[in-house]
Amino acid sequence: MLGRLNHVAIAVPDMEAGAAVYRDLLGAHVSDKVAQPDHGVSTVFIELPNTKIELLEPLGEGSPIAKFLERNPNGGIHHVCYEVDDIIAARDRLVAEGAHILGDGEPKIGAHGKPVLFLHPKDFCGTLVELEQA
Numbered sequence: 001m002l003g004r005l006n007h008v009a010i011a012v013p014d015m016e017a018g019a020a021v022y023r024d025l026l027g028a029h030v031s032d033k034v035a036q037p038d039h040g041v042s043t044v045f046i047e048l049p050n051t052k053i054e055l056l057e058p059l060g061e062g063s064p065i066a067k068f069l070e071r072n073p074n075g076g077i078h079h080v081c082y083e084v085d086d087i088i089a090a091r092d093r094l095v096a097e098g099a100h101i102l103g104d105g106e107p108k109i110g111a112h113g114k115p116v117l118f119l120h121p122k123d124f125c126g127t128l129v130e131l132e133q134a
């Protein structure tokens, strides 16, 4: 069911500082910051040869990453995103196996314009998992 690792997401308290680490210290190609108001975050993508890093900064009131940053004030790995060929089939299979989907269980359009779902960490080795339609 799982395809490629699409990205690893890192929550940061300060996007300019986080982007500078990847651009200036690590010498990576860093995108411009994009507001994702539907998701309560701003994102920067860092293109690597085999995958991407997604930096997340809180946007607006009640950002879904606000509590994570309270617990991890320096930032930290927030989720991993795997590609699936058919996100509805993947969801239905996981739900049938008793796994928990966050939110209302319906895919939302994610940062790349493709449908995404988030899976509850308690069912996935303590890791928040994003599935993205390939």
Ligand code: CO
Residues within 6 Å of the ligand: 007, 009, 054, 079, 081, 130
């Ligand atoms: Co993501």
